[in-house]
Amino acid sequence: MNKHVYFLTAATAALLTGCSMAPDYERPPAPIPADFPEGGAYQADDAVSSAPAAGHLPWAEFYTDSKLREVITLSLENNRDLRVATLNIERMRALYNIERSALLPTVNAGASADRARTPADLSYSNTSVTASQYSADFGFASWELDLFGRIRSMSDAALQEYFATEQASRSVQTMLVSQVATAYLTLAADQARLELAKTTLKTREDALDLVTRRYDRGLSPLLDVHRAQAQVDAAQVSLVTFVQLIAVDKNALNLLAGTTVPADLLPGDLDSIEPPAPISAGVSSLVLLNRPDIIEAEHKLMAANANIGAARAAFFPRISLTAAAGTASSDLSGLFKSGQGMWAYGAQITMPIFDPRTWAAVRVSEADKKIAIAQYEQVIQSSFREVADALAVRGTILQQLEAQREFVQSESEVNRLSNVRYVRGLDSYLSVLDSERELYAAQLELVSLELVRLSNQVKLYAVLGGGWQPLDEPGGGESDAVVN
Template sequence: MTKIFTRNSLTSVTALAASLLLSGCLSMAPNNERPQASIEQSFGQNADAQHAAFSLEAWQEFFPDPNARIMIEEALESNTDLRIAIARMAEVEGRYQIQRENLFPSISGEISQARTKNSANVFTVPGVDSIQDVYSAKVGLMSYELDLFGRVRSLNDAALAQYLSSAEAARSVKLSVIAQTANAYYSWISASRSLNLANKTLKSREDSLGLIQKRLDTGIASELDLAQAQASLATVKAQKAQFERAHAAAKSALELLIGKPLSTVDFNTEQLSMTEMALELPDSISSEVLLSRPDVLSAEQSLYAANANIGAARAAFFPSISLTGDYGYSSTEFDTLFDSESKTWSFIPSIRIPIFNNGLQANLDIAEAQQQRLIAEYEKAVQQAFSEVYQLMANRSTYGGELEANRSLVKAQSKRLTLAEAKYKAGLASYLEVLNAQQDQFTAEQALLETERAQLANIISLYKALGGGDKVVSYEPRKDADSTDTETPSLGDNG
């Protein structure tokens, strides 16, 4: 016999449901606790120094060079990797919004008309047309689950954590675009400087060859001197061709990042320099700075999503209560649709009890396995971040000495070349000594350029490794910004 709910019984169920909603639901998810990675407490050369907090905010404050900021802005506007990451984040946000709606009752309204042709062999009431119209207007409660054991809440928490993880992933891509664009820009300038050096050296070799030819014509130089000068000129021409390829490759890489030709970008071509970055580090930095890196935060949120999935999988073992109902009007005549006699309602509470369902245990096993995997991935992310920052900071501490040594070497080689040329002109040395001095000076100057470029690349990578800063602010460049390059590189015919 079917049991009919009376008004009193329906009132009791409604009161019970309301009390459960007001009291909140039980959560079966594990507590969100950040795993402890086995790393040192600080970075830096001075282990006895007090750990200092360190953070970066606006990327414009880190890059004082206006041209570099222009390139980065162009890249952030058009870079395809960043657009993909932002679109992916929007997808996850949409799924979170859909899942969040399950926390609240879904109410819908419906107005309908149904026309039915009844069988003459079945519907035989005299005087009643076999074609019947039914009009209805209802407001209904869609199947709403009372979240007694936190299943719906856990699924919502998982969707939120996945969205936050995707947001951090997008921020990580943004920081990568900033760092890659800055590195590409300074690589292009460095390639331009190397090409300028090759052009200057080529001009010097051509002048030397002309001088040797004149000395040979007057009987002062030998055929050997001429052959050595010609070989030296050919060597520099080959090196110049290599620098031209490197310059073209650097330009192409930069244009790929900014998404347009350099010729269409409005920047100051008269002020191209290897500008120092605005990053001042204390002697010792707490390793907690790594916890704000977007990749680490993304791994953390993914772990929290796994915890929530465990809660949902555990709650699935318990009964679930769903409520469905509607209230409205129904009539065979539209004129009487909203009369009091046309009122209609239904209320259908249901309880689903799992009895034999091996899939529930399998889902829980999967969720717990994912949690263990994500714990390991989080620990790995922190350890990799620490290793990256530690190495970059160690490199940073050595570049100053290397730069000073290379500058001294360039001065010494320049003096050596001057003395060798003077001795050759005085007949006290062979031209081979001059050639060796010229080549060593060229090598020393190129090494200095490469060290300056490597120092900038290291500091830009350190900016990203420390968590970077992706806020956008209005920023005016420092008027006293120092530059490691006083020479403005020529762009050449193709920029």
């Protein structure tokens, strides 16, 4: 019996020391400049330069507004896209365990009972015979020794796909946090635009009243009355439009949150929201390699690399073992008596001779790796562009805001003087109409630029890899999950 144990032990040792046909993995160089763009459009103040990097700042510390943090928490608990991404992690973990378990034999236990009657003319004794056979055994069938790493390569590919799915879930959370914050800010901006529309409507109604009284006294033509009325109508249209947009904004926020956001968590205007904390882009563009979507793309590349090993191993022999041990007897009562033991083992080797599909499978796996490399590089290049765009906006938006504020002040003064000159009869009402339209447009643009400033901070945080980190897990990088 010892020689059989030795055989199985040797087979197991061969399995554990089997080679891998997968090529050595090397991370492709990042196809981007080492540093982020610099120049006039990318200037940052000293406070930003000394701020923490986005990848090391949890979202609950970046978003300083308490109401916004609560809405983000709601979304992380209830958003269905994030829930699906989390369930995909569980699914990929199970698929990996399936592939990994192929390295070990599948042990089964079984029992059988057979009873047969042989007629006299077929029996050697010329009498009918009734025979019984009972057996109970356990063992394994077709356990492949992974001498050339085929199963191991498939298991490695499944593991990398699992890690990629985990990073994909982090990407979904990053996007979700960013989308919730952007939707929240958009709602606040539309609230500000609605208040501006109400103020403008009141101003134009007062102007219509003034023009009507001047017309009644013969100081203004009827045309001015109609022009003033048209301005009032336009303001009413604008007001209703923003009422509609606010309703749409709330619906979008509720969808992202996965539930109805309580009214006490909804924002007022933009001035009522605490701005996000300052962040820096880091000292090198290689910080982007810690973004979840880039790590995901690299894990997919590593999976494609492992699949090459599985495809190459198909050219080599496959050795399968079968073993069973148990008892057998012609009498059920004697099944477990001494001396009724039985065992069996065997080995089978399959040597591929000619199969053109094997060569094609290798070419497919090699092409898949090249595609994965291109996709990995494309994700890096896209992320670099996203960060560069956000840095350009951050470097110029404050100047735009300051210029727009001065423009609003100038238009306000133009509007005031136009009204004075009209009342004194020095100008027609056309100058008042022009100044009102220009002032309203300038005020709306000021709100839009303020929204751009805040939304760009949100975007910069997300494209630098911030947003997936829980409070107790700062930073980003390779997955250190233990697969059970």
